[in-house]
Amino acid sequence: MKLSVFLFFCFAFSAIAENASSQNAKVTLNKQNVAVSEVLNAIEEQTEYLFLYNKKNVNVNRTTSVHVTDESVARVLSELFHGTNISYTMEGKHIVLTRKESNDFPATAQQSGRSINGVVKDEKGETVIGANVVVLGTTNGTITDFDGNFSLNGVPEKAVLQVSYIGYLTKEVSVGKQNTLNIVLEEDTKKLDEVVVIGYGTRQRKSITGSVDQVGSEVFENRPVSNAMQALQGASANLIIQQKNMNPNDNSMSINIRGVSTMGNNDPLIVIDGLISSTETLNNLNPADIENVSVLKDAGSAAIYGSRSANGVILVTTKKGVKSNKPTVTFNGMIGFEDPKILYQPVEGWQNAMYRNQANMNIGSSPAFTPAQIRDLYDHRDEEYWFLDEIMKTGLQQTYNLGISGGSENTTYMVSAGYFNQDSNFKGNFGVERYNFRTNLTTEYGRFKLTSLMAYTRKNERTVAGGTGNVIINSSRIPSYYYYKLQSEDGKYLINDVIGDDNALAKLQEGGYEKKDEDNFIGSLNLDVKLFDGLKARGLVGLDLTQHHRFRRDKKVPLYSSADLQTPVGSLKMKKEKPLLVQTL
Structure with missing residues (x-):
């Protein structure tokens, strides 16, 4: 019996590093004969920095040694890339690594090595067009032309060329003292025989x-x-x-x-x-x-x-079982969190008010906000929040699968069961749950092969009554004015002249729900008859049955135009013109 367990935990979190000052961040490193990438990873772990670079232009596989104590990141990088054609630029919390232009790099380093010419062919003697030829461990490479020829400059002594092409096995060739190479690629028979x-x-x-x-x-x-x-x-x-x-x-x-x-x-x-x-x-x-x-x-x-x-x-x-194979048990599980990332954010409330005034004046209307009101928004900018951020949450996702498979000389079997559960990223008790059960059985007798399949799926869903189509729209268009609130401290759901009577948080948490369940059964019988070599007849009969149930409950939620009011209002007439929400990417 073979038992394999996979357990993955994925957590999204944010941390504030102690080295908050970008330019003064210091690290302690003790690395001996390691790749440059390992040094960069160590710097990222000790600081807030994140390195950005193109692997084609920056060789991070080069071996190096670094021994520093409480040294600045800038000093470490200067020593790390001294004498190379790599430069770095610090941009906030990002460090961008780039390759210097030829006029910025010493000519002796550019011209070191010699020129190598060659041709790449397959086993039949046909030239290979577009094959990749790279000096192993560097970014110095080229591709073959229409005649399979290539030319490389700056190839050092004892260099190894790596030649690759789709459908062929990757080949490594030692240059030695040769200046001209004839390289033959072998077909990837394993891939072709798939x-x-x-x-x-x-x-x-x-x-x-x-x-x-x-x-x-x-x-x-x-x-x-x-x-x-x-x-x-x-x-x-x-x-x-x-x-x-x-x-x-x-x-x-x-x-x-x-x-x-x-x-x-x-x-x-x-x-x-x-x-x-x-x-x-x-x-x-x-x-x-x-x-x-x-x-x-x-x-x-x-x-x-x-x-x-x-x-x-x-x-x-x-999946099916394997003939003459002992029972094999497999189990895997995954647990993680889905953390929604909103890629755009609104401007601050005082900026929104200024843009609104500008828009009104452009069409000949009076400003919507006085300078005192704009100043008030500016003074309270630390109290602002965006409605869209307030209706989102991190959702838990988990999956577990168990399978048993095997077979005898003429029969194979596979039985599996699975469970999946995912919470919604909207606040409230929403999500989807799925149960799976499946069996695949095959039996052979002479020229006959019988395959039977049975699969059952149970799915439970709980979602927002009436759907979530307007939830994001109505929440994202509300300006981030500090006096616009979704909910008061004592739990009252609030409305304003922009949100109207559609408080998204109230709808998600108290506005009701829609429950669905679905049972799906699939079964089939498949008979193959081998008439003679190269020809067989197949008969298939199957069914796909699905049963649905749906229950919806809508609940009335009291809404208040002010946290001080004790009597809810059914709706708020929008006497004022709606402010314009300006969003920045």
Whole structure:
């Protein structure tokens, strides 16, 4: 029995370093024969600094030694990059490393080494165009031209060239005393022999002529995502997946292959273990149960599905057992926090008032604020807060998966169970919870192979009554005036001339909720009959049953126009013109 446990904890926090003064920050380092990157990491740990650099231009793998006690960061960096072509610039809490131009760097260092020429070919003698040739451990490199030729200057003695190209094994060549090199790359047979699932069975990658991409199970494992579609984001070229909002209860994600091609539905055909499915079924699938996903991008590879494959096909294959294998138990769990980061912030209240006055004067109207009112906003700027920040919170996310698989000489089995729970980033008791159970059984007898699949998914959701469509809009447009409050100290929900009768915090915490539960059952029987070598017949019967329940409760929340009032107001008539909220990126 094999037991593997993965436990990940992700915490988002902020800390204030003791070395608050950027220019006077000091460090103590005792590093012997380590990479430059390790020294930079040590500086980041002891200060508030964060290094920014391009690995192509800055060699952080160079070995160095640093022994300093209570020394300034500037002095350490000056010694660290002395005699190199790297310069640094301190910009607040960031240190930017850049490569100096040729006229800034000593000519002797630029010209050290000699010139190397060569040609790169494959095993058949064909030239390889666009192969990467780099002096190992440096950023000195080039690519081969249309004839497979390359030329490198400044190659030091005892240098090693690293040559790489897609579909070939990376090769390292010692230069020695040679000035001309003939390099032969070997095909990556392991990659070419990889079995790829396509519409009419499986094929080796090297025998496929259509446009097909395959995503392996390693993409789905240990990724902090809530569903399979999120796990596929960025995993395959030209597979475009967009999540429309951050609500974990909203599965309205758009998916298309190679962009939008029609005014109508652009969703590709989704097939899970041979059954035609939907994006909702794909989202209900436990990502840990996925073996691989094939993306069929052209008409040739997807032709078996007819007109339904006009927008491409996504084939999902779930995990199965292995023949003649002892029972294998796997368990993995992940716990983390989703911390929402708002990328824009409003200007301060007094600045907003000045912009509002300017806007009024531009259209010939009187200023909305007097100088005394603007001064009052300026004096109370430390008491301001933004409504959008006040309705957001950090959400806990946790996932646990247990699987048992194995097989005998003719039979394989795989049984898995999973649990997923994610809190909403909106304040209030909202979130989504999912339970998954799946079995995959196969039995072979002579020319016959029978495959049975059963999957059950239970999903519980709790979201805001009426949805969250206006929550962010109504909260983000409120200026950060100190006298605009969402809630008083004694718990009253407040309204003002801008927010009207729609207090977002009241709606989230007291305005009711909508509960949904969904039970989904998928079952299938698949019979393969081998007629003769190279030809087999397949029969498939399956069902996909879904049951929904929905309960909504709306609650009336008293709103007050002032914390001093004891009688709530139903709504506040907006007699004044709404202030304009100015936001900065």
